[in-house]
Amino acid sequence: MQLRTNLPGSRRLEFLHNAAIRTGVYTGICLSLVFTAWLVIANQVPFLERFAFERNVAAAGVFVFLAAVPVLRFLRWPGNLLAASMIAWMIFSVVYRILCLIYHGLGDWHSAFQVFMVGAVSYMMFTTLSWIAAIVRRARAEIAHPNRRAS
Known part of the structure; x- marks a missing residue:
C-alpha cells in the first residue's frame, strides 16, 4: 500500500514529475554551473593560466557531455x-x-541571443533526426506487420 502525503508547498514542484521538464531543468542548471565555474576559474585563478589549454579542453568536454544528456x-x-x-x-x-x-x-x-540560437539550432537538428528515425521505425514496423492496426 502506497501512502501519499500532501506536504505544504509540494504542489509547486509538481511540474517536475514530467521527465522532459525535469531533465531540461537539471541539465540547464548543470550547464550553467559548469560554464560559470569555467569562467570564474579562467578569470579569477591566475596560477592555472599555464594550464589554460587543458582547462578549456576539460571544461568543454564536460559541457558537451552535459549538453548531450537530453539527446x-x-x-x-x-x-x-x-x-x-x-x-x-x-x-x-x-x-x-x-x-x-x-x-x-x-x-x-x-x-546571449546568439548563444541561444546556436544551441537551439543544434538541438533542433538532433530533434529532426530523431523524428525522422521515429518515422522510419514506424514505417518498418508497419511493413513488417501489415495486418496490425496502427495506434
Missing part, C-alpha cells in the same frame, strides 16, 4: 527531446546573459 535520454522521443533541450538551453542562455553583465567582454564575444 541521449530522449533519442527515441522527439517531442520530449525538444522540450528538454529547449528548457535546458533557455536556462543556460539566461545565466549566460547574467554573466555578460558581470564579465563585460563575454557579451562582446557572443551575445
